[in-house]
Amino acid sequence: DVKVTQSSRYLVKRTGEKVFLECVQDMDHENMFWYRQDPGLGLRLIYFSYDVKMKEKGDIPEGYSVSREKKERFSLILESASTNQTSMYLCASSLAGAAGETQYFGPGTRLLVL
């Protein structure tokens, strides 16, 4: 089974702190994604990576950056956390190649910024 893990289930940070969210997948997937999930808004793509050191902005990249130094690991960075970044963050991965591939999700990190 594909396994996607995220470094924390719950995180509490203060405004202005630098926050690192890490995601690791064990199925050699090329694609990795970071989403933000808010009630009534569904999932919104923050960043996407299709290869090591490659990244593309999603719909809401402002205030975030990402790092992919190894194929299995994709990190989301909040350079200076703000209260409006309080949310659930989901990481996902998928195979490249044919379109329509399933995305496999981690358990999510619920971030509270005070």
Added chain:
Amino acid sequence: AQTVTQSQPEMSVQEAETVTLSCTYDTSENNYYLFWYKQPPSRQMILVIRQEAYKQQNATENRFSVNFQKAAKSFSLKISDSQLGDTAMYFCAFMNPDSNYQLIWGAGTKLIIKP
């Protein structure tokens, strides 16, 4: 731009009943993929079912089936013989094959199965 609309924020049914969750989408593409994902309380999001737009036959997976109406741009999910474990958020999602595997998501429907 493509959009996905789920018009039912919340639904509840009795165990063993059949329930249908609605999803509509907007696109000018002819070839695309549609998905239903399930997110149980405090558990990971998982794929329920996938439909390829060029296939006329509706996808089925055990108790889960879809009613795909391409002309109407409708993609509803039917859950038969509902079980308590079906309680979850259900998300409809759209993928354009030319979009670098990016999914467009609906807002979700919270489904509660009552004993």
